[in-house]
Amino acid sequence: MSLLDVVDLRKSFDSHVAVAGLSFDVREGEVLGLLGPNGAGKTTTMSIIAGLLEPDGGELKYQGQAIRPGADALRRGLGVVPQDLAIYPDLTAVENLTFFGRLYGVTGAKLQNRIDWVLERTALTQQAQRPARTFSGGMKRRLNFAIGLLHEPRLVMLDEPTVGVDPQSRAHLLDCVRELRSDGVSVLYASHYMEEVEAVCDRVAIIDHGQLVASGSLDELLAQVRVSIRLRVSRAEEMTLATLRALPMVTDIETQTNGSADTLLILKTSITSSDRARLGEALQQVLQRLADGQVEVLSVTTQDSNLEQLFLELTGRRLRD
Amino acid sequence: MGFLEITRKDLQLLARDRRALVVLVALPMAFIGILGLSTGRLMGWRDDNQLLHLGVVDECRTTLSEQLEERLQGMDGLNVRLMASRTEAESLLADRELTALIVIGPEFNNRSSGIKPREVFESGSSRLKFSLSDVDVTVTCRPSAAMARTVVDQLVLFATLMTVLPDSARKAEVQSRVRSLLTGEDQDAPPSGTASNDDAATDAKTDSPAGPETSSAKPANEGSPVYQTLVPSYTVMFAFFLVNVMARSFIAERELGTLKRLRMAPVTSVDLLLGKTLPFLVISLIQSSVLFLFGRLLFGMSWGEQPWLLIPIVLCTSLAATGMGLLIATLVRTDSQVSAYANFVVITLAGISGCFMPREWLPEAMQTISLATPHAWALMAYDEALSGGVPGTALIVKSCLTLTGFAVGFFVLGCLRFRTAD
Numbered sequence: 001m002s003l004l005d006v007v008d009l010r011k012s013f014d015s016h017v018a019v020a021g022l023s024f025d026v027r028e029g030e031v032l033g034l035l036g037p038n039g040a041g042k043t044t045t046m047s048i049i050a051g052l053l054e055p056d057g058g059e060l061k062y063q064g065q066a067i068r069p070g071a072d073a074l075r076r077g078l079g080v081v082p083q084d085l086a087i088y089p090d091l092t093a094v095e096n097l098t099f100f101g102r103l104y105g106v107t108g109a110k111l112q113n114r115i116d117w118v119l120e121r122t123a124l125t126q127q128a129q130r131p132a133r134t135f136s137g138g139m140k141r142r143l144n145f146a147i148g149l150l151h152e153p154r155l156v157m158l159d160e161p162t163v164g165v166d167p168q169s170r171a172h173l174l175d176c177v178r179e180l181r182s183d184g185v186s187v188l189y190a191s192h193y194m195e196e197v198e199a200v201c202d203r204v205a206i207i208d209h210g211q212l213v214a215s216g217s218l219d220e221l222l223a224q225v226r227v228s229i230r231l232r233v234s235r236a237e238e239m240t241l242a243t244l245r246a247l248p249m250v251t252d253i254e255t256q257t258n259g260s261a262d263t264l265l266i267l268k269t270s271i272t273s274s275d276r277a278r279l280g281e282a283l284q285q286v287l288q289r290l291a292d293g294q295v296e297v298l299s300v301t302t303q304d305s306n307l308e309q310l311f312l313e314l315t316g317r318r319l320r321d
Numbered sequence: 322m323g324f325l326e327i328t329r330k331d332l333q334l335l336a337r338d339r340r341a342l343v344v345l346v347a348l349p350m351a352f353i354g355i356l357g358l359s360t361g362r363l364m365g366w367r368d369d370n371q372l373l374h375l376g377v378v379d380e381c382r383t384t385l386s387e388q389l390e391e392r393l394q395g396m397d398g399l400n401v402r403l404m405a406s407r408t409e410a411e412s413l414l415a416d417r418e419l420t421a422l423i424v425i426g427p428e429f430n431n432r433s434s435g436i437k438p439r440e441v442f443e444s445g446s447s448r449l450k451f452s453l454s455d456v457d458v459t460v461t462c463r464p465s466a467a468m469a470r471t472v473v474d475q476l477v478l479f480a481t482l483m484t485v486l487p488d489s490a491r492k493a494e495v496q497s498r499v500r501s502l503l504t505g506e507d508q509d510a511p512p513s514g515t516a517s518n519d520d521a522a523t524d525a526k527t528d529s530p531a532g533p534e535t536s537s538a539k540p541a542n543e544g545s546p547v548y549q550t551l552v553p554s555y556t557v558m559f560a561f562f563l564v565n566v567m568a569r570s571f572i573a574e575r576e577l578g579t580l581k582r583l584r585m586a587p588v589t590s591v592d593l594l595l596g597k598t599l600p601f602l603v604i605s606l607i608q609s610s611v612l613f614l615f616g617r618l619l620f621g622m623s624w625g626e627q628p629w630l631l632i633p634i635v636l637c638t639s640l641a642a643t644g645m646g647l648l649i650a651t652l653v654r655t656d657s658q659v660s661a662y663a664n665f666v667v668i669t670l671a672g673i674s675g676c677f678m679p680r681e682w683l684p685e686a687m688q689t690i691s692l693a694t695p696h697a698w699a700l701m702a703y704d705e706a707l708s709g710g711v712p713g714t715a716l717i718v719k720s721c722l723t724l725t726g727f728a729v730g731f732f733v734l735g736c737l738r739f740r741t742a743d
Contacts (some may be wrong), residue, residue: 050585075587086578087375088330090337102326103586 002064003028003155003186009058011044011210018044020210026143026155026186031177033201034190035307037317041210042190043083046157049081049188076104079153079182083160085144089133093124093143096132097150104151107223118146121176138169145173155186162196174200194307206311214313223274226313227285227307229267235297236263240264243289249282273305286312323588327596331570335600345604349559353551353620369616372400373469373476376410376419379403381429381457382687389425389458389484389671396476405696414463421473426457433485441482453478456485474642547625550679552616556609556635557696558676560642561667563608567601567646568659590740598647598732605639623707630706630717633701637724641695643703651738670694695727708712 003027011019019041026032034042045054049060051070060067062074089094093113101111114225122142127135132143141161148156158177162170177200180187191197197204198218214221238254244250244267254266267286271276271278279302290297303309312318334353335342377393379386394401402419404410413419433456441451453460453474460477462470574580574597583593616622624631649666653659674696675683683691691697702720705712 021508052581052584072587075585078585080582082578082581084578086582088334088577088579090334091330099326099330100582100586103323103583105587105590140564 001028002172003062004018004188005059005061005064006045006049007059007061008186009045009048010056011048011053012056012269013039018210019048019055019058022207022210022212024205024212024215026188027203028186029181029184030202031181031189031200032112033197034188034207035192035194035197035311036207037192037311040192040207040315042207043055043159044210045207046080046159046188046190049074049157051075055123071133076151077154079148079151079156081145081148081156081158081161082245083095083163085140087132087140087143092129092131092133093119093135094128096143097147100147101150106151114150114152118149121149122146123267133266136166137164138166138172140201141165141169142172145176149180153185155188156180157188159190160192161189162191162193171197193285194311194319198307206307206314208306208315208317212295214310220305221310222305223272224313225273225310227269227271227279227305228303229266229269229283230299230301230303231265231290232262232298232300233265233290234262234298236295237293238303240290240295241265243293244286247282247285247289249278250286322584322592324592324599327583327588327593328599331597331600332603335604342604344562344609345559345566349555349562349608349612350615350619352559353548353555353616356551356555372398373420373473374400374402374418375473376402376404376413376422378405378407378422378424380407380427381425383430385430385433386425387486388413389429389481391425392480392484393477396471396480399476403478411461414461417463418734419463420708421460421462421470423473423477424459424461426459432456436485441486449476449478451482453481456481472730504709532707546705548616548620549731552612552620553700553707554620555678556612556616557638557674557699557703558667558671559612559697560605560609561645561670563601563605563642564646564649564667565659565663566604567598567643568650568653568663569656570601571650572653572656587719591736594647594651594732594736594739598643601646602639602643604712605637605642607637609639623628626711627706630714631703632710633721634702634706634717634724637702637721637728638695639701640728640732641699641724642737644728647735651735670696673697675700695724698723698727 004026005023006025007023008024010017012028019029022041022045024032024034033046036042044053046056048069051074053069055069060069060074061274062071062077062083067074088099091099097115097118100113101107101114106114113302115128116125119128120292121212122137122145124146125144127139141164145158145161148158161173165173168211177187177189181200181202189197189201203215203217204221205291206213206221214224241253241255244253244265249269250267250270252268254268256264256266258264269279269282271282283300287297287300308318322368377390377394379390380662388590390403393399404413407422407424410419414422436451436456444447458477458481460470460474461471479528573581573585588596613622613624613635617624645666649659649663653662671677673687673693674680674691675688676696680688680691680697680700688697698720702717702724705716705720
């Protein structure tokens with residue numbers, strides 16, 4: 001069941017279109033990855049959901065009901081962890097948490113319990129009484145994260161939560177996201193780090209230029225990636241390449257010599273990674289053509305499919321461009 | 322009640338920034354102290370440098386001429402030296418040890434004996450037709466003391482008239498008419514009580530044209546004139562100086578990213594802005610209270626006949642100041658803008674309204690223009706509350722209502738700006 005539906009969301013800043021009819025949904029208890037390069041519209045989308053920006057058009061539905069962006073019910077159900085740190089450096093971790101907890105109406109013993117819980121989850125219990133300005137970058141990130149969880153939100157929005165974070169803190173934050181999922185909390189995880197999205201997300205929505213370009217479970221998306229066959233050969237004459245291009249499943253061939261005697265051929269195919277049978281058949285045909293041309297094959301590999309490849313295929317550019 | 326949480330948090334942060342708190346109170350105190358010492362004489366203090374040094378040569382040597390000498394010696398603001406010879410006096414004048422030289426000529430007594438009050442003024446008007454030369458009195462000033470010349474001429478003329486006129490009752494009439502000529506007061510106003518007293522003619526201080534303004538005897542509720550002006554003026558100016566601190570607090574909140582977090586929380590814009598404003602209202606009230614307290618304890622200022630009237634004025638001034646602070650905080654985006662715009666606005670408004678000098682010193686047009694500033698209303702209210710007599714509550718109520726109007730206006734504009742810009 002959908003907790004949040006984003007329907008045909010649109011937002012422009014003067015002539016720049018930031019979000020152009022974006023639609024996706026976040027289901028109960030899942031981690032949805034919002035994957036896209038910088039400037040794709042992830043932060044704008046989250047800002048609209050959080051009530052920071054007025055959309056030009058489109059609709060939000062929370063628990064199946066249409067809701068105005070920034071409506072009180074939505075705000076109370078949302079835990080937002082902004083991309084940039086948003087903590088008071090002169091307050092201690094506990095004071096930061098107490099302030100934001102009270103702002104969300106959490107008070108008394110419940111507030112104390114929640115503070116203890118988030119401090120433990122983010123491994124900040126030992127630093128609870130220290131001013132945040134004395135924290136390392138990673139600890140500040142974790143406090144930033146803890147504040148977003150304090151009021152028991154049903155949906156946590158994480159906007160690039162690991163930018164500038166050391167590997168240890170990154171691993172810790174990703175563990176926290178998994179724990180949230182196991183607690184039944186929905187998470188909208190925006191990132192341009194493919195590895196993180198692959199590591200924690202159940203489903204992924206890939207966006208570019210403010211539009212959804214693909215969505216689905218990780219397996220579903222990866223199954224769409226077209227396989228490339230990489231062959232290291234003794235020589236690559238034009239006649240040989242022409243015979244390979246003539247194969248129906250080959251869409252393009254790239255050659256790399258790197259100054260050595262042998263040549264690397266990258267055969268881009270129309271075969272998706274899910275179609276293993278066709279891939280085997282295609283490989284046999286390629287090897288046969290090379291043998292016919294008396295070209296010695298030194299090595300054969302197929303490239304692992306990943307979201308980076310998929311994004312490249314779908315948009316023609318890399319995630320980190 | 323989210324605004325209370327924001328207020329509590331901001332007070333917590335402000336309490337930790339003790340240096341800023343000290344500056345907010347110590348800076349105005351230092352200003353008041355330094356300006357009191359340096360400009361005090363402009364507002365009523367007198368020291369030796371401020372006196373007019375007159376040399377008097379009596380070439381008549383009669384009882385009447387001696388009475389004139391005594392009268393001049395008794396006048397406030399004059400240091401009169403009786404000189405034996407004109408040559409000696411001219412030498413001192415040339416050496417700049419005297420501001421002016423007054424010579425009572427040998428014909429003074431003879432020419433003065435027949436003077437009648439009706440001969441002093443042109444018939445049917447207050448215009449003087451009497452001059453010092455009529456009674457053989459001459460005034461010579463240093464060429465570089467042109468401004469002093471006017472004052473000396475008037476004082477000597479007044480002293481001479483009061484000496485040569487025969488009847489004390491008529492003197493009172495003349496005194497009143499001369500004062501109206503010299504000060505521009507309504508000549509129909511009754512003469513002062515001191516002047517109507519027969520014996521008062523011998524009291525040169527009360528007879529002087531400056532009259533009660535220069536009298537050294539102060540009413541019981543009248544404090545040091547310098548600090549009666551400086552303390553409220555700088556209290557008002559520094560109340561509005563909080564605009565800077567407020568604007569910087571907003572900028573800090575933006576730079577820390579916490580403003581976004583606050584806006585994502587379930588609190589309304591009004592709650593948020595109220596929460597950000599209240600701590601500075603508290604600071605402003607504390608600042609103003611401390612300044613008035615120290616004004617009384619350190620500088621001997623008076624809180625007026627009805628000190629409780631200061632409470633609504635302080636409150637309404639602080640409301641207007643924090644309202645303006647909120648509006649400016651929503652307008653500026655960077656520290657540079659705070660330095661440029663906020664300081665410009667604060668200093669300009671303080672200058673226009675009369676925080677830097679008594680409002681009555683401002684040109685009339687400027688006094689009218691200044692009514693567009695909250696500062697001016699605050700200063701008028703303070704002036705009324707702190708004046709020697711019983712304060713007029715009508716002006717104070719009107720000023721407080723106007724200040725509250727400013728506060729509400731600024732707050733509403735700030736809210737509108739915050740909603741559209743942030």
